[in-house]
Amino acid sequence: xxxxxxxxxxxxxxxxxxxxxxxxxxxxxxxxxxxxxxxxxxxxxxxxxxxxxxxxxxxxxxxxxxxxxxxxxxxxxxxxxxxxxxxxxxxxxxxxxxxxxxxxxxxxxxxxxxxxxxxxxxxxxxxxxxxxxxxxxxxxxxxxxxxxxxxxxxxxxxxxxxxxxxxxxxxxxxxxxxxxxxxxxxxxxxxxxxxxxxxxxxxxxxxxxxxxxxxxxxxxxxxxxxxxxxxxxxxxxxxxxxxxxxxxxxxxxxxxxxxxxxxxxxxxxxxxxxxxxxxxxxxxxxxxxxxxxxxxxxxxxxxxxxxxxxxxxxxxxxxxxxxxxxxxxxxxxxxxxxxxxxxxxxxxxxxxxxxxxxxxxxxxxxxxxxxxxxxxxxxxxxxxxxxxxxxxxxxxxxxxxxxxxxxxxxxxxxxxxxxxxxxxxxxxxxxxxxxxxxxxxxxxxxxxxxxxxxxxxxxxxxxxxxxxxxxxxxxxxxxxxxxxxxxxxxxxxxxxxxxxxxx
Amino acid sequence: xxxxxxxxxxxxxxxxxxxxxxxxxxxxxxxxxxxxxxxxxxxxxxxxxxxxxxxxxxxxxxxxxxxxxxxxxxxxxxxxxxxxxxxxxxxxxxxxxxxxxxxxxxxxxxxxxxxxxxxxxxxxxxxxxxxxxxxxxxxxxxxxxxxxxxxxxxxxxxxxxxxxxxxxxxxxxxxxxx
Numbered sequence: 001x002x003x004x005x006x007x008x009x010x011x012x013x014x015x016x017x018x019x020x021x022x023x024x025x026x027x028x029x030x031x032x033x034x035x036x037x038x039x040x041x042x043x044x045x046x047x048x049x050x051x052x053x054x055x056x057x058x059x060x061x062x063x064x065x066x067x068x069x070x071x072x073x074x075x076x077x078x079x080x081x082x083x084x085x086x087x088x089x090x091x092x093x094x095x096x097x098x099x100x101x102x103x104x105x106x107x108x109x110x111x112x113x114x115x116x117x118x119x120x121x122x123x124x125x126x127x128x129x130x131x132x133x134x135x136x137x138x139x140x141x142x143x144x145x146x147x148x149x150x151x152x153x154x155x156x157x158x159x160x161x162x163x164x165x166x167x168x169x170x171x172x173x174x175x176x177x178x179x180x181x182x183x184x185x186x187x188x189x190x191x192x193x194x195x196x197x198x199x200x201x202x203x204x205x206x207x208x209x210x211x212x213x214x215x216x217x218x219x220x221x222x223x224x225x226x227x228x229x230x231x232x233x234x235x236x237x238x239x240x241x242x243x244x245x246x247x248x249x250x251x252x253x254x255x256x257x258x259x260x261x262x263x264x265x266x267x268x269x270x271x272x273x274x275x276x277x278x279x280x281x282x283x284x285x286x287x288x289x290x291x292x293x294x295x296x297x298x299x300x301x302x303x304x305x306x307x308x309x310x311x312x313x314x315x316x317x318x319x320x321x322x323x324x325x326x327x328x329x330x331x332x333x334x335x336x337x338x339x340x341x342x343x344x345x346x347x348x349x350x351x352x353x354x355x356x357x358x359x360x361x362x363x364x365x366x367x368x369x370x371x372x373x374x375x376x377x378x379x380x381x382x383x384x385x386x387x388x389x390x391x392x393x394x395x396x397x398x399x400x401x402x403x404x405x406x407x408x409x410x411x412x413x414x415x416x417x418x419x420x421x422x423x424x425x426x427x428x429x430x431x432x433x434x435x436x437x438x439x440x441x442x443x444x445x446x447x448x449x450x451x452x453x454x455x456x457x458x459x460x461x462x463x464x465x466x467x468x469x470x471x472x473x474x475x476x477x478x479x480x481x482x483x484x485x486x487x488x489x490x491x492x493x494x495x496x497x498x499x500x501x502x503x
Numbered sequence: 504x505x506x507x508x509x510x511x512x513x514x515x516x517x518x519x520x521x522x523x524x525x526x527x528x529x530x531x532x533x534x535x536x537x538x539x540x541x542x543x544x545x546x547x548x549x550x551x552x553x554x555x556x557x558x559x560x561x562x563x564x565x566x567x568x569x570x571x572x573x574x575x576x577x578x579x580x581x582x583x584x585x586x587x588x589x590x591x592x593x594x595x596x597x598x599x600x601x602x603x604x605x606x607x608x609x610x611x612x613x614x615x616x617x618x619x620x621x622x623x624x625x626x627x628x629x630x631x632x633x634x635x636x637x638x639x640x641x642x643x644x645x646x647x648x649x650x651x652x653x654x655x656x657x658x659x660x661x662x663x664x665x666x667x668x669x670x671x672x673x674x675x676x677x678x679x680x681x
Contacts, residue, residue: 117600123636153605156584158552158566160559161602182601183556186635201631208560208656252566265507271570272517278567288658289560328504499558 007033007058009065012373012439019225020437020450022055022068030071031079033058038084043354045439046448046465047081047088049095049124054078055463056088057437057448059354064372066437068450073101080106087353087470098188099125110137113181113502123189141167141175149484153182157488160498164487171483176476184502191462196222196296196427199459203449204291206464207500212238212245213442214449214464214500215294220375221451222296225436226427234298234423235376240311240414241281241290241299242440243407247318248277249443250400250407253495257397258329260489261338269325273318280314283307298424308415315408326401339394343478343490347391355474356445356467358403359494362388362395369441381413393493403443429457442467444497466500517571547579548666551589551613555606555642556632557596560656561623565593567659580666586612591669592646595622595656597629598639610646618649618669623656630655 007023025033037044037058045057045066055070071078080103082089092103093112100122114121116133141148146167153161163179187202194202203218204211216238223230255270278288284307285293293300329335345355350363360367368385370378386402388395430453438449445467452460475494479487554562568575575581583589586609598606610619621642624630628641642648652665 115601117603118636119600120636153602154553154609158554158562158582160554160557160562161605182605183554183596183599184601184637185556185597185599185632186637187632189637190632190635205558205560205631205655208558209563211558211560252563265504268571269507271567272572275567275570275572282658289563289656291560291655324507328507332504497559499556 007067007069009058009060009063009067011063011065012375015066015437016220016224016375018227019434020068022070022435025069025071027071027074027079030054030069030081031084033069034079034081034084034088037081037088040352044081044085044087044470045354045446046450046463046469047091047095048450048463048465049099049101050452050461052101054095054101055450056081057450059373061367061372066373066439068437076100077102077104079104082106082108087473090473091469097121098123101125113184115181118186123186124192136179138165138177138179139175143169143174145169146174162498166484166487168484171485173479173482173484173487176479176487178472178476180472180498181502183499185499187464187503188462191459194459194462196429196457196459199451199462200295201292203462203464204294206503207466207497208289208291209249209497210245210442210444210447210466210500211289211291212241212294213440213447215292216242217438217440217442217447217449218451218462218464219294219296219438220440221436221438221449222427222453223436224438225434225451225453226430226457228297228425228427230298231422231425232376232419233302233421236414236418237299237303237423238294239377239381240411241285241293242442243410243414244277244281244311245290246443247404247407247411248274248281249495250404251277251318253492254325254329254397254400254404256495257339257393257489257492258335260492261335263332263335266325266329266335269321269328273321273325276314276317280310283310295424297427298422300424302423308418311411311415315411318404318408322404329397329401336394338486338489339397339493340390340392342393342482342486343475343493345391345474345478347389349474349477350391353470353474355470356441357443357471358396358399358445359471359474360445361386362399363391364389367446369439369446373439375440377414377417380417381410383410393489396493429453431455431457433460444468444495444500445471464500464503466497468496468498468501471496472501547581548591549581549583549589550591550593551583551586551609552593552595553606553609555594555596555602555645556599556638557623557625561595561626564656564659564662565595565622568662573659573663575663586610587614589613590617591666592617592619593622594619594626594642594646594648597625597632598642598645599637600639601637603639603645606642606645619646620665620669621648621651622654622662622665624653625655627651627653 043059047056097114149166152163161182167175204215251274255267258266282288345363347364350365435452448465450463
């Protein structure tokens with residue numbers, strides 16, 4: 001039995017202010033960590049490649065801390081984590097695609113983001129000319145009277161592209177296999193050598209619906225790495241923006257899920273509320289999605305007293321109108337008939353994959369970075385994290401409903417307690433190489449940003465991990481045994497990001 | 504539910520009651536648009552949306568066109584599920600190399616006359632993603648573009664304005680693919 005490395009688990013109040021201390025481990029220790037992950041004592045937050053090394057971030061719920069372990073790749077290989085802990089598999093395939101580093105012992109060696117169309121292989125490692133597109137080998141399915149239904153990458157609705165390969169027996173889905181990577185933009189490569197402001201621009205365009213959360217997570221990582229003192233008021237304004245973003249997305253999702261169950265009235269009413277949130281954001285912060293409003297060092301612009309009144313009016317209106325919509329949802333039997341019991345995620349799977357957001361919380365995973373890995377201003381606010389046991393579409397709707405109520409409460413609390421003062425401080429390169437970690441609760445779940453600077457303040461490596469990484473695989477499991485016609489409903493209730501995942 | 508339906512009958516529609524200049528402008532835009540459309544295409548225009556690599560920000564605003572404030576369908580504009588039914592291809596994002604073929608095939612599947620609108624700053628030339636190994640370029644790098652609507656993302660009013668501009672151009676001279 002290999003001795004475990006003494007991992008430096010850092011608590012949030014530490015890593016949110018200072019450079020992140022990573023632990024270098026041996027190959028044997030790395031494998032021992034993979035075993036521990038497989039056992040479920042700690043949660044995998046992410047796994048990513050660097051120049052000649054692999055890193056993984058772990059969360060220990062008992063110690064309420066986060067650790068980053070790094071192992072050097074020897075002759076381009078490293079011991080596979082996915083072999084013991086399936087949630088790491090796709091992340092390892094990306095390391096292989098981008099860096100050409102091979103996870104030794106991994107079961108699945110197929111390419112993931114690389115579809116053979118880039119004209120290059122291993123763009124972040126030892127790049128070489130690509131050999132062109134080849135067929136993707138979907139996992140074989142064997143059995144009586146099975147048929148396959150390929151869907152995508154172009155879908156019927158106004159949504160992002162991805163491919164779903166259904167194997168069905170009659171109408172029932174026996175197996176779903178996803179193939180993603182269609183919107184891979186090469187953000188990791190664009191980040192390399194970029195200035196801080198350019199990095200912030202790219203981070204805010206990783207997943208448009210979470211532009212505030214990404215901007216914040218990136219800023220957090222940069223500020224921690226460079227030990228920047230951010231003005232107090234900026235934290236509170238960031239919090240208000242993040243809750244507005246959550247409100248807008250949850251309201252949109254609740255309507256869209258009901259619409260996918262052919263109940264268009266909910267969509268109409270929810271989209272009115274969503275539009276009001278976006279208009280208030282535009283009025284107060286100058287952009288409907290609040291893009292580029294959070295910058296390293298603070299926020300780009302303060303708001304006025306009119307802005308405060310507009311936000312209070314918005315919260316009042318949502319509080320007035322939303323309960324009737326919740327009643328409508330809860331009292332429409334034909335709608336519940338579709339959502340209750342559909343697309344069930346087993347709590348055990350949610351725990352093992354460390355699924356964040358409503359996907360995890362609807363299946364008993366009681367985790368929220370705002371509460372469990374605290375950051376300002378949430379350390380000063382009252383927050384209840386809704387958790388349910390059902391794990392189905394209905395459960396995910398209810399978690400969103402409760403979170404809408406929580407966000408309203410949080411916005412009111414923040415408006416009441418908003419401190420004065422400046423909102424932006426200048427960020428100067430520290431003149432030495434440094435690394436920082438950002439972890440922010442987006443509407444979809446926890447977003448992780450790992451940021452390393454060189455001694456000139458340029459970005460050496462930026463790794464952005466969307467919550468969808470640990471939710472997409474659960475969708476494959478959740479749809480099993482459901483009918484194909486219920487897939488849009490299940491998929492919408494997950495609402496995973498394609499862009500955030502494909503990068 | 505009865506209460507909601509009753510309210511819906513008795514209350515003035517949000518589309519008119521919406522406050523602010525933005526909402527009024529959307530109403531005006533809509534009427535001009537409807538006139539142009541009838542001249543060119545009878546009463547309706549079918550739009551197919553393809554995300555060729557966007558961050559999904561543009562999709563959010565395109566979706567917003569359907570909410571009661573903008574209510575796109577009252578002007579005969581509607582989104583369709585198949586390119587076979589479409590007059591206009593609305594493309595978002597820088598075109599990723601992984602999506603280029605799917606975009607080209609979608610375009611090829613549309614009947615003529617057809618128009619292409621590139622949406623968002625990325626749609627022009629790849630925007631902030633230009634130069635990446637994974638990006639083929641703006642939308643025009645893969646399919647012929649008739650109009651570009653800038654913005655990051657363009658708001659719903661800008662999207663409506665873009666549709667009007669396309670129709671004015673289409674009335675002046677036939678589109679390149681017509």
